[in-house]
Amino acid sequence: MSIILKLFVFPISLIIICLGINTILGGHITPGGGFQGGAMIAGGLIFCIVVYGLKESPFKLSHNFLASLESAGALGFVILGLAGLFFSGFYLYNLGVDLYGIVPVAIQAIFNYPDPINAGIIPYLNYVVGIKVLVGLSAVVIAFLGSDEVHGENKQ
């Protein structure tokens, strides 16, 4: 890759990642959400990996890190769903909003996202979906680049 790309891509990828995080955090109130924000973060990471290569990329995304992050995202979603099932009887019940008035106020306060909109658990769901998507998309590119390197070594 050219030296201009190598100079600019890392700082720009940081900005793209921050924009993705902002998109995830505003998913309940503005266009966007977990998938879109996660895809933007993955785009920033992929940008770096494609330009610098797997070995020289400033983002060191190991297999263990990606696996634990994806597991945390999936577990977070399931735990939020099961919390709804446990406290209200409905899977993924929005405990923070409590439309049916069947949840104690203390539980409602715990699960309500602290912002001016009464969104309940929706931002948390966006967040865990974003984590899962960012890992999934970047893992695909890392796997393809890794297999390409292994393939290239075998051919030589």
Place this chain on the structure above:
Amino acid sequence: MIFYTGPLVLGFLLGFILGTRIKTSPESKLKFDREVYAIVVIVSIIVAYFLGPFPYYKDGPFASGFVSAIVGIIIGKLTLGR
């Protein structure tokens, strides 16, 4: 001015997690010194200003999630990303 902890905490957390992964390998010729991060912070403050706060948020003229994310990335890089 009201500070909403939701976007501040969650943005910082995800930024911190990703910031800890920024590691330069010793054999690499690429070097991103503190000047690069200073420029990124200045540019991100400008971007956050032009993004503006989310609708119904009254926490100042900046996108709070964006600012907390860049702060998280920098702190994550400084603490664990070496």
